Amino acid sequence: MNFRTAFPRRIVFERSGVDKLPELLSDLELSGKVMLVTGRRFARESGYLDKLRSLLAKSGASDVVVFDRVEPNPSAETVNEGGEVARREKVDFVVGFGGGSAMDAAKGIAVLAAQGGEISDYYYPAEVDPPVLPVIAIPTTCGTGSEVTRYAVISERSRKNVVVSDHIVPVAAVLDAGVLDHLPKEILAHTAMDALSHAIEACFHVKASELTEVFSAESAKLIFESFGPAYDGDPEHREKLLYASMLAGLAINLSGTVFVHGLGYYLTEKYGIPHGLANSLFLVRLIEYCSEKASERFLSFCGRLGIESEECSKVLAEKINAMRGHAELPASLREAGIPEAELQNIVEQALSYSRNIENCVKPPSKEDLEAIVRKAF
Numbered sequence: 001m002n003f004r005t006a007f008p009r010r011i012v013f014e015r016s017g018v019d020k021l022p023e024l025l026s027d028l029e030l031s032g033k034v035m036l037v038t039g040r041r042f043a044r045e046s047g048y049l050d051k052l053r054s055l056l057a058k059s060g061a062s063d064v065v066v067f068d069r070v071e072p073n074p075s076a077e078t079v080n081e082g083g084e085v086a087r088r089e090k091v092d093f094v095v096g097f098g099g100g101s102a103m104d105a106a107k108g109i110a111v112l113a114a115q116g117g118e119i120s121d122y123y124y125p126a127e128v129d130p131p132v133l134p135v136i137a138i139p140t141t142c143g144t145g146s147e148v149t150r151y152a153v154i155s156e157r158s159r160k161n162v163v164v165s166d167h168i169v170p171v172a173a174v175l176d177a178g179v180l181d182h183l184p185k186e187i188l189a190h191t192a193m194d195a196l197s198h199a200i201e202a203c204f205h206v207k208a209s210e211l212t213e214v215f216s217a218e219s220a221k222l223i224f225e226s227f228g229p230a231y232d233g234d235p236e237h238r239e240k241l242l243y244a245s246m247l248a249g250l251a252i253n254l255s256g257t258v259f260v261h262g263l264g265y266y267l268t269e270k271y272g273i274p275h276g277l278a279n280s281l282f283l284v285r286l287i288e289y290c291s292e293k294a295s296e297r298f299l300s301f302c303g304r305l306g307i308e309s310e311e312c313s314k315v316l317a318e319k320i321n322a323m324r325g326h327a328e329l330p331a332s333l334r335e336a337g338i339p340e341a342e343l344q345n346i347v348e349q350a351l352s353y354s355r356n357i358e359n360c361v362k363p364p365s366k367e368d369l370e371a372i373v374r375k376a377f
């Protein structure tokens with residue numbers, strides 16, 4: 001057995017957990033000036049911005065600087081701007097409140113605040129050394145798992161770039177299912193598909209270990225069970241999805257994502273297709289590919305899921321298709337509005353995300369990817 005990873009020092013999973021921020025900050029000995037990084041609307045409109053501000057003030061933070069300009073698929077420009085504000089204001093720690101975008105931006109800002117430069121200086125394969133300001137991450141969707149991961153994904157020049165480092169793992173994650181009561185079901189569906197991609201892809205990564213499989217399989221099981229009722233608004237199942245997305249985040253911390261993400265990035269950058277939805281268009285294809293080309297790993301994953309081996313590929317495809325049907329998500333690239341003329345570009349772009357392709361336990365060839373994309377169309 002062989003694995004290494006970094007986890008947050010604290011994970012608070014509790015309905016109304018955000019109310020525990022003052023205790024958490026004192027437990028972690030965090031004080032001074034805090035920057036609250038969030039998106040442009042949700043935090044303000046839901047009342048959470050005021051609530052967090054007063055909780056932070058109550059917890060002894062000397063001042064709260066609000067940076068609420070993070071857009072979906074956060075741009076390098078926004079992160080650089082946030083970093084500058086954080087440096088100018090001499091911020092001591094950062095709270096990221098939102099979906100993956102806000103949390104990833106918070107991580108990037110925490111690096112820039114401590115070390116300066118531009119976020120592009122830190123893109124993989126660059127290493128990020130300490131110091132990095134402590135980050136507390138509070139997710140408002142059930143998808144990215146960014147609250148527990150060592151990744152921050154930043155868009156620049158129509159590319160997804162990633163900062164990877166154990167030092168950007170949030171010092172604490174607060175998972176408060178109450179926040180999900182506000183989540184529109186369409187976003188819930190997209191983000192749950194992202195979590196499912198993380199859970200499945202993590203298993204077919206070269207670095208996947210026993211522990212990856214434990215987190216992955218449990219996460220996938222919960223997503224399959226809870227997606228329908230959570231989409232229909234049931235709070236308990238939404239809570240389970242939040243837990244499952246965190247597990248999937250821990251899984252990719254131990255290994256990483258593979259070609260589903262590699263293929264999906266272009267659809268998001270070029271066509272604005274939400275990240276999780278873009279992944280969902282290739283998930284069944286990954287299952288088929290791995291059942292054929294990585295059968296040993298595939299059987300092990302199926303065993304963890306408790307699905308009879310010969311049937312596993314079919315059963316998993318049915319489960320994923322049932323989820324898509326329930327949420328009326330497009331089932332093909334064509335249905336998602338992607339023109340046929342783009343198929344070759346999708347392949348070329350995926351190949352340029354070489355990490356996602358080469359780290360698959362059986363890396364697909366260009367011809368394999370062409371066949372996958374053709375089938376996904």
Ligand SMILES: [Fe+2]
Nearest residue numbers: 144194261275
């Ligand atoms: Fe993702």
